[in-house]
Amino acid sequence: MxxxxxxxxxxxxxxxxxxxxxxxxxxxxxxxxxxxxxxxxxxxxxxxxxxxxGEPLVIFSRIWDWFVVNADIYTHLWTTLIETVLAFTIGTVTGGAVGMWLALSPFAAAVADPFIKGLNSMPRVILAPIFAVWFGLGVASKVALGVTLVFFIVFFNVYQGVREVNPTILSSARMLGADKRQLLKFVYLPSAMSWVFSSLHTSVGMAFVGAVVGEYLGSSEGVGYLILQAEGVFDINTVMAGILVLTLFALILDWIVGEVEERAMRWQPRAGTGTTLKGGF
CATH class of the missing domain: 1.20.5 (Single alpha-helices involved in coiled-coils or other helix-helix interfaces)
Structure with missing residues (x-):
């Protein structure tokens, strides 16, 4: 107590x-x-x-107008949210699946190694104009950019998490007769989960960056679009208001990820304890 x-x-x-x-x-x-x-x-x-x-009081007044007086920012926020969530979900699922596959397939990992390194070293933000040409100025181009930013973060964490499985635990599971499906479910996935969640806070931020950068380079909706329009007329107060809204928005998304992590990882021992699990179980 x-x-x-x-x-x-x-x-x-x-x-x-x-x-x-x-x-x-x-x-x-x-x-x-x-x-x-x-x-x-x-x-x-x-x-x-x-x-x-900019002037803080003017900036707060602009934010108040957006949310209360005119209430015209919600459509833009919804667009940015949809782009972020889609990019985050697709990037996390594909990155996790590919990372798991290559971690369990050494030969495939060796074949893909130079390609993975080359794609990861490429500054992926420069793909935004290409995606705009391929997918247009709608949601798809922003999602595609966000996926490229999220994919490698999750991929490398899952890959490393699977490779870091305790050999003693793995050998014990095999001695008890665990097949490949059971090893995946009870050994590899739990090992990768902590690595995945450690990457999700960064991943959601990168998905957000992909959505906003895509809107900034070409769109008709979204908070990035509002900032671009204000920048075009040197309205620094509106630009700063947009940045503050985006910052708060990102903090909320990060908090949601943290809450999901807290509930999904209740089985994991707390740091510094050997027996007490999250949630008191």
Missing amino acids: DAIKQARKYQFKLRIWQFGLLFAVFFFWHVATKPGLIPAIVFDNEEQAAFFF
């Missing part, structure tokens, strides 16, 4: 410091960009700081 109280107290203290730091950042931003509050130091006049970095 004392441990629970201490944990809650620590979490409360942690949140206070986090919100305090966030407030300090926005306060400094406001003071540095509000004309007349401090003398112009870096720029020639006091208006230039606001032009280049």
